[in-house]
Amino acid sequence: MSGEATVGRRAGSRRAQAIRQTVAAAPFLLPSLVLFAVFVFYPLVRSIWLGFHATDPFGRNEVWVGTAQYHDVLTSSDFRHSLLVTGQFALYTVIPATAIGLYLALLSHRRLPGIVVFRTIFSSTVATSVAVSSVVWLLMLNPSVGVLNYILGKGGVPTESWLTSPTWALPAVAMTTVWMNIGFATIVILAGLQNIPEELYESARVDGAGRWSEFLHITLPGLSPTLLFVSVVGVIFAFESFGQIQILTQGGPLGATNVIVYSIYREAFLHYNIGLASAQAVVLFVIVLLLTLLQFGVARRWVFYR
Amino acid sequence: MRRLAALCAVLALTLAAGSGCGSGGVRYSHGRVEVRLWHSMSGVTGDALKKIVDGFNASQSEYTVVPIFQGGYADSLKKLVSSLDTSSMPALIQLDDIELRFMVDSHAIAPAQDFVDADARTPGSHPANLADFEPRALDYYTLNGKLQAMPFNLSGPVLYYDRDVFAQAGIDHPPATLDEVRADAQRLLLRNPDGSLKRNGIALSINGWWLEQMMAKQGALFANNGNGRQGLATKVLIDSPAGIAVLSWWQEMVQSGLATNVGTSGLQSLLAVVTGKSAMAIESVSALRAIVLALGPASARLGVAPMPAPPAPDNSGGMVLGGAAMWIMKDRPLAEQRGAWEFLKYATQPQVQAQWHYDTGYFPVRVSSWDLEPAASLHRQYPQFAIAHDQVVRSPRNLATAGAVIGPFTQVREYEQTAFEQVLVGGKTPQQALATAAKDADRAIARYNRSVR
Structure with missing residues (x-):
């Protein structure tokens, strides 16, 4: 036919x-x-x-309580704090991971002998589980026997109890997360770079464009869908992060790393307030949905699709 | 026609994936009643538990106990709660001490007392000899006049210290009170030539358990209504002088640099002593066996002493005997419950407990285990175990040392932990931090009490 x-x-x-x-x-x-x-x-x-229901800690005796639990969640200062922490965490992870991923992808995009080795190394963190890398970082961040403080001490920089300081705990967890996400960002951006037609660079060079000008006017616009994808996924990763928090800080100290997912987990599986945890989960769902819509709205206006 | 068959196959596969559930009848394995045991013992302690289970399975032909490691106590409890009213529930589960009220309120357990009483009525049974059980352990797990769970692995906090460093500083005995810890720490500080600290006095981890234990050592109640043992607890009493004394000392020690705050991981404080960064640490005695195994003869350098605390008026204070216990689940068929009980009686025999103590360092639940081999030779080789045990037997038996019984204890512990963090890094006074923690804890208790009534 x-x-x-x-x-x-x-x-x-x-x-x-x-x-x-x-x-x-x-x-x-x-x-x-x-x-x-x-x-x-x-x-x-x-x-x-x-x-919409309160239960006993064992999930039995459901009683309709209307919007009381949603009200509790939305007016609770702990939840607002968790929201703020999650936002900061997204900021601390998405921007550095995307920037470093872009840098590494540009480095390894060149055609050089043995470049595959570097590409593999740069993207290797994608194959490392959250649990494994968190445990490794836990040891490296250890204040007494960790390698990080050892190096800082040798360099004369003041050392820090990274995971027990309310100031440093979130940046420290974010740093480990950036490390975990670099591999993913590098692979995706590298693929994006390979999709930019070589002819564009050639004609730019004919027109006498410099390296910086090429990057600004060809690479960046050509990469914009990829960068948007990496940052959307990064934000969603940030909102869903759990493993590294559980292993490194358990939400502490003083709630400094108590991101929403961890707070939901605590409410449901340590406090057994299942109704309250569900209300938090629904609020998180709405927030992530709105963020995703917003990011795609921005995309329609700013991103250059071929 | 063939396409229809393919469709049916796809459907069948999809549906089968969703329907793994069966009925809740007795489980059998090779003609014996299968008793599933959910536990949280891994590594050395896991091997030791396996030894007990193998011993029981070989000792009789009616039951087979199948041990299943379910992660830490909190993970195991989480899975138990989701398995309530389903056939995947185990017959026996090991849970930590603080879940006592929660488990009783679940209405899903059969109190150990019921089996003790049933044995007493049954001629020819071999009843558990409760008279030989560590009375403080029975005290802990007795609620509403009944022994609710079978104590299994017992532990308590102790002071670990570096004996060589103490000897060099000319200190001949470990500190017994918090004031003595402060005085000793001042003499034990060691500075580098550039003035920075090479060694501090004591490594302190953040753990609500320390506060609970130090209050009991002062003979103070942690919760109202007789620590929740004479009636339902509705309030915690941590913002009392006994609680404030503990946190004030903590704050002063850390702020003056005499102590280092290692955060919530107990392992870190022991690591600090072993690596020479701190002269002392407070940690559970359950870590002792692993340290001795790892260090061998070098562990002679590691001293153990009763946990220091503010002195109690007229010897009314002592340690709360913590650890974990085994719970029998009442919704499993009776045959499995009987099997679980027979296993518990086997696991708490004096000889079995002496071996368990030797293998793991947990205090034996039987008084007579203490003098049996291989426990006795362990004490000769490592007197630290005997010193730790002294603290148990010297503790008076009263409501304070029996320990608090609170439904949402895990949540209350989090608020205690927050109070520690508030005074150490949050700039709050002990009074403010403990008042806030008490208010939050009371609210959680009220919510819990309301939901289970």
């Missing part, structure tokens, strides 16, 4: 074909739909439901 023949048909028959296609596709979509329903949609609906 050729393309022209299909175009010539009446709309009714096209609808019939669409229905047939949907029916044919349904069984193939079903497994993933069922998995989505079980692991995403059901928990989501259940969280919203639980946000």
Whole structure:
């Protein structure tokens, strides 16, 4: 059946074909739909439901409490503090990880013998689990036997109890997260660089453009969809961070690293206030949704798609 | 037709993935009743528990205990709560001391007392000889007049100190009170030629347990209504003089540089002593076995003493015997519960406990285990264990040393921890920090008490 023949048909028959296609596709979509329903949609609906109910610590005796728990969450100074910490954490992680990833990608984009070795090293953190890298950083940040303070001490810089200081704990956790995210950022940006047509650089060079001018007018605009993607994913990573907080600081000291996800975890699985935790989770869901929409709104205006 | 078959296969697979649940009948394994045990013992202690389980399984032919490591106590409890009213619940679970009230309120447990009483009524049974159990452990796990859980691994805090450093400074005995710790720390400080600190007096970790223990050592109650043992606790009493005395000392020690604050990890404070950065540390005795195993003969240098605390009026204070206990779950079939109880009786036999103490360093739950081999030879080789145990037997038995019983204890501990952080790095006075912590704790307790009634 050729393309022209299909175009010539009446709309009714096209609808019939669409229905047939949907029916044919349904069984193939079903497994993933069922998995989505079980692991995403059901928990989501259940969280919203639980946000409106108080239970005993064992999740029994559900009692309708209306919006009381949402009110508790939104007016609680602890929750606002968690929100602020999460925002700071996103700021401290997304910008450095994207910048360093961009730098490393530019370095390793050149065609040089053995460059693959460097590309592998730069992107290797993507293959390291959060738990493993957190444990390694925990040892490096140890105030008495850690290598970081040892190096700082040798260099005459004052040493610090990184993870127990309310000032330094969040930057320290952010630093480990940046390290973890560099690999991902580098790989994605490197792929983005390879998508920029070589001819653009060639004609720019013919026109006498310098390296800086090339970067500013060809590389950056060409990379803008990639950079947007890396930063959106980075923000979502930041809002979902849990492993490194659990291993490095458990939200402390004085709540300095108590990001929202960790606060939800504490409320649900250490305090067993399941309704309150669900209300927090729903609020977080709305915030991430809004942020994502906002970022894509910005994208439509600023990002250069070919 | 073939496509339909493929569709059915896909559907069947998808549905099967979602339906792993069966009914809650007795579990069998090779013709024996299977008793699942959720525990939190890993490494050395995990091997030691495995030894007990193997011994029990070989000693009889009716039950098979299957030990399942579920992570730390908090992780294990989390999984238990999600498994309530399902068939994946274990028959037996090991949980830490502070979950006492929570577990009783779950209405999901069968008190150990019921099995003790049933044994007493049954001719020919081999009842547990509670008279030989460490009475302070029974005190802890007795609530509403019943022994709720079977004490299994017992521990308490001790002072670790560097004996060589003490000898060099001419101090012949470890400090017993907080004032003595301060005085000794001043003599133990060591400076580099450039004036910076090479060694401080004591490494202090942040842990609500220290506050609870130091209050008990002063004979003070931690919670109202007799530490929650004469009635439901509704308030914590941490903003009392006994609590303020502890935090004031803590603040002064850290701010003067005599002590170093290592944060919430207890391991860090022990590391500081072992590496010579601090002369003393306060940590659980349960770390002692691992240290002795790691250091061997070199561990002779590591001294152990009762945890220092402000003195108590007329010897009314002492240590709370913490650790963990085994709980029998009442929704498992009776055959499994019986198996769980038989296992607990085996696991708390004097000989088994003497070996358990030797392997792990936890205090034995049986009084008579202390003089049995291999425990006795361990004490000859490492007198530190005997010193730590002295602290247990010298503690008077009263409501303060029986320990507090609070539903949301984990949450209360977090508020205690926040109070520590507020005075150490948050610029608050001990009075302010403890008043805030008490207010937050009371609110959590009220919320909890309301939800379980």
